[in-house]
Amino acid sequence: MNDRSPDGETVWAQHSRLRVVPPVKPRKLAKVPFVELADGRLQGVVSSGSDISRVYVSSIAAGTHDYNCSTNNNRPCGGLYGSPCKHLRALAAEAVLQYGLDRVARYLRVDVPDGTELVDRLTGAHEPAPAAMVFSRFLRHLAYLEVPETTMPIPEMHWFPAEGAVR
Amino acid sequence: MLAVQLADLLDGDPEGTGEALALVDGFDDALVHGLARLADERTAALAALAGAFTATPIGERLAEAAAEVASGSIAAEHLTTLAGGRAALFGAVHDALLARLDAALGREREPWSPAPESEPYGVANMLGGVRSWLRELAITGWRGVDHDLVSAVDQIVEALTAAPGQRRLAVLLDGFAAELRASCPIATMEHLPVRRWADLWTRAVLLAQDGVLPAEPRPVGLVSGRLLVLGVDVHEHGTAVQFQVHAVLEPADGGPARLVRTGVTVAKVDTIVGPALWTLAHEHKVLLAALADRRSLEVTDLPLLDSGDLVWHDDRAFLGKPADSFTTARLHLAGALAPAVPPLERAPVRIAEPVLVEGYKVTEDGSFDLGGAEITVDIGRLPSCGPLTPKLVAGSSACVGLVRWDGGRWLLQPLAVQAKVKRETVEIGTGDWAQGPTDPKVVKAEARAGDAVAVLRERAGRLLRR
Known part of the structure; x- marks a missing residue:
């Protein structure tokens, strides 16, 4: 996922202005406001369908594919009956929209043949994981929207060119 | 730019750039593998970098830093010295390239005149944390960077983002750390952005010094006049977007027309992309309208910085007559005075x-x-x-x-x-959609995707202060 080198190693090695992290694709955020590939997991936050002030923290570990889903207060999700619940399914589906199937599959180390869904190819089991860290990463994510803007120049941003016009 | 100007620009590299870049590349290669495990050739590369400065005031310090690092004693001050050497070399390359470009275009540039030192900001302990993280990175080398090392900077970035005067460093480190995180495990990554990461590391080291360097360019005065937009350059990473407007300023006092940059930087998250980015800058209605409607701007008392940047204040501007960037470029680009680069x-x-x-x-x-x-x-x-x-x-x-x-x-x-x-x-x-997309297909696609900013603000309002 990192090698988007257009003309091989030299170009990649000797350029200063690169977009190393590919921009994510736009998706509806209402159901799953937060998805990330971090700390060796696909993890994120899924809004509860019934209570607007409740969210579920869902995660799938890379490699083992062990999964967990609980409320942000660490109450286990009632939908986990030996297989991923609807929150985990939503998380996986939205991650594929956001990052593309390839990137998610490579990160989780899962093989997804044509015509199958990523979430059905996971081989792990329910393994409790603390939700607090993921939830606090989500809060930190949200906090960016409250960071004041600035009209002072940030010359360091020249290293981060916008790209992605592919219409 | 005429054919003859382009031919002048492309006529070989400025003298010495190849040699300077080779020294930079040697240093950058040392950062790939980490300073803790310097093979002989990389020790030689550090010495060569230092050697280029022998006849200069920093020559002695650089030689000492290169020798100390080679012997395994890697103190933060040595790294600062080496970063200074790399920045000076690359700065010389910048100067040679820009001089070549100015000569080819016949562009006159203001000379640099240093302003008095400003007061350092009181964030010393935070900057100390940044320096030790950067030191760990240099010792480990890109190949050895893992999740734990990347995550160690998270809290520092959070604190810097909230600290006044530290936005540049915060935005830089946030973008840099996100790249390292997304690239883990770097040990098995096929191609590394070697020069880029060394660039980011070097700039971060320089910005993380206590009070030595001014955190921001200094104002040289207030300017008023007519601002003619040439275009907008957009910079973006996961958590920030900068809209940098290039324009010609015709000062009201009759001075020479100047090339200036102005704009706004807003924080964002990675899921806010595309035309929705403009909505984050919605408070700057006059600026956005000038971009979208191709109008000139009448500005009053905007601070002009020694970097040629105008500090935008939307309430000190109003929309002027229609002015398209091609007419502006044809009429004003040739004679406009370019700013010095700090x-x-x-x-x-x-x-x-x-x-x-x-x-x-x-x-x-x-x-x-x-x-x-x-x-x-x-x-x-x-x-x-x-x-x-x-x-x-x-x-x-x-x-x-x-x-x-x-x-x-x-x-x-x-x-x-x-x-x-x-x-x-x-x-x-690039600025046509500053007030929203004008292409019906894109408008529809945006409507289908829903308002990402609104959804996240709702979630923030409900969950953040609990």
């Missing part, structure tokens, strides 16, 4: 000089051929928040863009083009 900002990556290019043929690989001289067009750098596409650029007859330099060659980054759409010549620029 020493700390001198890196080739900052070179972004507005030019008008016309009368070209588009070659098969998308370059512009001005009659013998060809310049590569950076079609990979068209922002997703605007209507400019590679196809429009390929079919264009005139272009206002930024001349840049990267990876050893000159590039043209389009900001606006004149192109035929349905047999009519129209102008399309």
Whole structure:
């Protein structure tokens, strides 16, 4: 996922202005406001369908594919009956929209043949994981929207060119 | 930019750039493998970097730093010295390249005059944390970076983001750490952005010094007059977007027209992309209207910084007459005075000089051929928040863009083009959607995707302060 080198190693090695992290694709955020590939997991936050002030923290570990889903207060999700619940399914589906199937599959180390869904190819089991860290990463994510803007120049941003016009 | 000017620009590299870049590359290679495990050739590369400064005031310190690091005693001050050496070398490359560009374009540039030192900000302990993280990175080398090392900077970034005067460092570190995180495990990564990461590391080391360097460029005065927009350059990473407007300022006091940059930087998250980015800057209604409607701006008492940046205040501006960027470029670009570049900002990556290019043929690989001289067009750098596409650029007859330099060659980054759409010549620029997309297809797609900003604000309102 990192090698988007257009003309091989030299170009990649000797350029200063690169977009190393590919921009994510736009998706509806209402159901799953937060998805990330971090700390060796696909993890994120899924809004509860019934209570607007409740969210579920869902995660799938890379490699083992062990999964967990609980409320942000660490109450286990009632939908986990030996297989991923609807929150985990939503998380996986939205991650594929956001990052593309390839990137998610490579990160989780899962093989997804044509015509199958990523979430059905996971081989792990329910393994409790603390939700607090993921939830606090989500809060930190949200906090960016409250960071004041600035009209002072940030010359360091020249290293981060916008790209992605592919219409 | 005329064919003869482009030919002058492309006529070989400025003297010494190849040698300077080779020294930089040697240092950058040492960072790949980490300073803790310096093989002989990398020890030699550090010594060579230091050797280039023998006859200068920092020569002795650099030689000492290179020797100490080679012997395994890697103190933060040695790394600062080495970063200073790399920055000075790359700064010299910047100066040579910009001088070549100015000479080719016949562009006059103001000389740099240092302003008095400003007061240092009181964030010493935070900066100490940044320096030790950067030291760990250098010792470990990119190949050894793992999740734990990357995550160690998270809290520092959070604190810096909230600290006044530290936004530059915060934005830089946030973008840098996100790249390292997304690239883990780096040990098995096929190609590394070697120069880029060394650039980011070096700049971060320099910005993380206590009170030695001013955190921000200094104001040199207030200016008023007419601002004619040339185009908007968009910079973006996961958590920040900067809209940098290039413009010509006609001072009200009758002084010479100046090339200036102005704009706004807003925080964001990675899921806010495309035309929605503009909504984050919605408080700057006058500026956005000038971009979207192609109008000039009448500004009063905007602070002008010694970097040529105007500090935007939306309440000190009102919309003027229609003014398209091509007319502005044709009439005003040739005589406008270019700003000096502050020493700390001198890196080739900052070179972004507005030019008008016309009368070209588009070659098969998308370059512009001005009659013998060809310049590569950076079609990979068209922002997703605007209507400019590679196809429009390929079919264009005139272009206002930024001349840049990267990876050893000159590039043209389009900001606006004149192109035929349905047999009519129209102008399309990166700022056209500053007040929302004007293409019905894109409007529909945006509506389907829903308002990401609104959803996240609702979630923040409900969950953040509990």
